[in-house]
Amino acid sequence: MSPHFSFLQLLTALTGAWSLTTVSEVSVAAGSSITIPCLYEPKFRDHVKYLCRGYDWLLCKYVMKSTQAPNSLGMISDDTSQQVFTVTIRDVQTRDAYYWCAVERIDSDMKQFFELVVTTGVPGLRVDNQRVKGFVGEDLTITFHHSNTGETQWCRLGGLCVRWPSGEIDGTAVIITLLRNDFFTVTMRTLRTGSRGWYFCTKGALRMPVHITVEQRPPTKPRMVTVLSPTTSERVKPTSASAASEVPTTKGDKSATSSDSPSSIIIIIIVTVSLVFIVMVTIVILLVLKTCKKIRTLPATTAAGEETYSEVTYTRNSHGESIRVPASNDTHATYSTLATQK
The missing domain is CATH 2.60.40.10 (Immunoglobulins)
Known part of the structure; x- marks a missing residue:
């Protein structure tokens, strides 16, 4: 802090500048931004506020006003409900060390001094x-x-x-x-x-x-x-x-499953598809078994003009030959002769 700062404090006190209150010395890194609050009395609520740069008040230069739009140098915001206006200084440089927050008046402006300790390293x-x-x-x-x-x-x-x-x-x-x-x-x-x-x-x-x-x-x-x-x-x-x-219960005092995530929908889809697949496989198996059963119960087929006998008996004729006789008395039966070899 400058050795002349105590003199400036005395000077501003004698001129009534204590109607404004701000922080005295703030550390900030070069190239960054900083916001400084300036508290004023309620009677200055409708007055224009501004920021002035320079160590000497008589030689300081306007930087921004509350009536101006924000620019590359910064901006001023006035909270009239709290009687505080804030000055935001952008891209602070090492040469930008001394400032005044001020309020316009008809006779002499109210002002308060503050210093930025700008460092090239960590503040x-x-x-x-x-x-x-x-x-x-x-x-x-x-x-x-x-x-x-x-x-x-x-x-x-x-x-x-x-x-x-x-x-x-x-x-x-x-x-x-x-x-x-x-x-x-x-x-x-x-x-x-x-x-x-x-x-x-x-x-x-x-x-x-x-x-x-x-x-x-x-x-x-x-x-x-x-x-x-x-x-x-x-x-x-x-x-x-x-x-x-809490998970409510359904009718019959059965537990109900609740979820509020999409994963539950995926689980429901998987279970449904699995059940459908099991049902389809069961139906296919039943059809196959039924078909096999029909095949086993079908009667034996024969060529045209032939008969199938379930019972065969043999007898000897007058010549001593053995012949096969069907069990039924069908006049259209076909007989086969078996000759015995000695």
Whole structure:
């Protein structure tokens, strides 16, 4: 920090600049972006806000105004409900070190000085995201990385500060945990809607601003559960997440199978196809067995003009020859003679 900074603080205090509040010294890596909040009094809600660059206020140059559209240098956003306007500076360079956030007035503008400590390496104090979100009634933990030393604090912009290890800000408990030599966490317990707004942590002379949004956690959407039974299939919409885990029963006190994933449909298809295949195979086997049975019961066939005898008897004629006589007295029978060889 510049040795003349204490003189600038005294000068701005004498000119009434303390109607604006911001962070004094922020570490940022060259080429990256940084967002700086500037808190103003309610009477300046409708005034034009702007950012000025330069160490000397009388010689500083306009960078952007709240009435202008965002450009390559950055943008200004004004939250009139919280009386805070934020300046986002893009592609920070080592020459861009000294700035003023200011509010236009008819006589003399309100202004507040802040300094960017631009490094070509890792910033001395940094956070992964300057904007975080929490839910009412829940805890929120933010992790900060640092390479410098000094006292660790968590402060509300324009409000109270909590020193390590714990304290309270506007009814919200704060716990600061030093985990290692290069990072620490800040936990805000049981968030309230009034906990939203801009905060900043300090490590030595460096600051890092963070905006916290607090919302009501949305209710859990009920899931659609597919209930399958031997006779019916229907969808049931449970009234809560716990009801979704319960499986209703079908008629006859038989257990019903439920699933809410496509895999159950695949299983049903596989089982159905298997049953159809088994039925078809059974039918084919029955047909084959029936055909074989018919073949075995068919009578023996003979050539035209021939008869088949089931019983044959032999007798001798007057010449001593043996002849075959059919069991029936059919006059059209054909006889065969058997000659006996001696």
